[in-house]
Amino acid sequence: MPKGEGKLIAQNKKARHDYTIEETYEAGIVLQGTEIKSVRAGKVNLKDSYARIEHGEVFIVGMHISPYEQGNRYNHDPLRTRKLLLHRKQIHTLIGDTKEQGYSLIPLKMYIKNGFAKVLLGLARGKKKYDKREDLKKKEANRAIQRALVQKQKGTY
Structure with a gap:
């Protein structure tokens, strides 16, 4: 907005x-x-x-x-x-x-x-179907990175 x-x-x-x-x-x-x-x-x-x-x-x-x-x-x-x-x-x-x-x-x-x-x-x-799949892969990779960072900060890595 x-x-x-x-x-x-x-x-x-x-x-x-x-x-x-x-x-x-x-x-x-x-x-x-x-x-x-x-x-x-x-x-x-x-x-x-x-x-x-x-x-x-x-x-x-x-x-x-x-x-x-x-x-x-x-x-x-x-x-x-x-x-x-x-x-x-x-x-x-x-x-x-x-x-x-x-x-x-x-x-x-x-x-x-x-x-x-x-x-x-x-x-x-x-978007084509492969573009949508690519975006989902990027989003999932970013989520995994964020999860790893949070775990590292907590010290449970």
């Missing part, structure tokens, strides 16, 4: 496993009615969601915001497509980057910053 600000609402943990994140962008999100109350309650799921660019605007697809419990008939469709707010220059660079083969826009986190809901978008390239 930029500058360590904001309250984390939802995180897409699978995104860093399935994709290599090359660049991140902070975007505002257009919400309707009772959606912000559900967001503040943490009823958001970013899994299987992605962003796409249409007619010079960025939209997030597949993000699930649960209906607000006290919202009765004013609730909205939980899976509706929502507009993201970015600067025009950022959108133009994203258009150029996503046209390259293998790049896509993936939401990484959703958080509240200064009272506004924000989404951290990642410009991502999909």
Whole structure:
């Protein structure tokens, strides 16, 4: 999260496993009615969601915001497509980057910053199966090193 600000609402943990994140962008999100109350309650799921660019605007697809419990008939469709707010220059660079083969826009986190809901978008390239295995091997090696260091410090090595 930029500058360590904001309250984390939802995180897409699978995104860093399935994709290599090359660049991140902070975007505002257009919400309707009772959606912000559900967001503040943490009823958001970013899994299987992605962003796409249409007619010079960025939209997030597949993000699930649960209906607000006290919202009765004013609730909205939980899976509706929502507009993201970015600067025009950022959108133009994203258009150029996503046209390259293998790049896509993936939401990484959703958080509240200064009272506004924000989404951290990642410009991502999909990982191959062997890349994922390599990352798991590195992570396991680092864990083993940390375990050995802790045991050495305790004197039980």
